[in-house]
Amino acid sequence: AAKSGNMQVVTPMLEHYIDLNVATADGENALLFAEESGNKEMIQALLLAKANPNCLHAGMTPLMRAAHLCDLEATRVLMEARADPNMANEQGETALILAAGGTSPDLVRELLAAKANPKAASFGRTPLVVAEEGNNEEIxxxxxxxxxxxxTRIERRAYNVTRGLTRFGTDMLGPRDGTGSM
Structure with missing residues (x-):
C-alpha cells in the first residue's frame, strides 16, 4: 500500500496498528517504499506511526536514499524523526558522503547541523574528497x-605551521633537484 503512495489506503492501516517495520521478501518496508516514491506526506505519516527511520535495505537507509537523491524535504522529515546521519552501509558510505557529490548545499548543511561526521570515509573517500570530485564550490x-x-590540536598546529611557512614564501615541495626545501 505504501508503494502505491495512496494515503487513502494507508491511513486506515495505520489506525489498526500494523507493524510498519515488517519487510517484504526483498527486505523493503513501508517507509522505504514511501521514501522511494518521494511521498513526503506518506513518510511523515509512517514516521508518526513509529516506522523505524534507520531501517536498512540494500545497504541504504531512507536518509541515505534521500541524501543520494538530493531530496532536502525528505531529509528534513527523516532528521526530525531522528534518523541517524552517521549510519554507514557496507562500503562505509554515510548520508553525508552521498550528499557531498550532489547539487544541494542546503542538504549538506542540514546533515552537518545534525552532527553528521565530516571525517567519515568510504574506502578512503571522505565527504570532502567526494565534494572535490563533484566540483560544487559551496559544498x-x-x-x-x-x-x-x-x-585535533596536533592537526591544527601542523596545519598552522604549514600555512605560516607557505605564507612567508617557503616552497614546501622544495627545489626540484631533490635537495630539500629547508
Whole structure:
C-alpha cells in the first residue's frame, strides 16, 4: 500500500496498528517504499506511526536514499524523526558522503547541523574528497570548514605551521633537484 503512495489506503492501516517495520521478501518496508516514491506526506505519516527511520535495505537507509537523491524535504522529515546521519552501509558510505557529490548545499548543511561526521570515509573517500570530485564550490567550502572544525590540536598546529611557512614564501615541495626545501 505504501508503494502505491495512496494515503487513502494507508491511513486506515495505520489506525489498526500494523507493524510498519515488517519487510517484504526483498527486505523493503513501508517507509522505504514511501521514501522511494518521494511521498513526503506518506513518510511523515509512517514516521508518526513509529516506522523505524534507520531501517536498512540494500545497504541504504531512507536518509541515505534521500541524501543520494538530493531530496532536502525528505531529509528534513527523516532528521526530525531522528534518523541517524552517521549510519554507514557496507562500503562505509554515510548520508553525508552521498550528499557531498550532489547539487544541494542546503542538504549538506542540514546533515552537518545534525552532527553528521565530516571525517567519515568510504574506502578512503571522505565527504570532502567526494565534494572535490563533484566540483560544487559551496559544498566544498562547507565541508572544508566542517572538517577543519573537527581537527585535533596536533592537526591544527601542523596545519598552522604549514600555512605560516607557505605564507612567508617557503616552497614546501622544495627545489626540484631533490635537495630539500629547508
Amino acid at each position: 566544498l567550502a562547507m565541508l572544508t570548514e566542517a572538517e577543519v572544525a573537527t581537527w
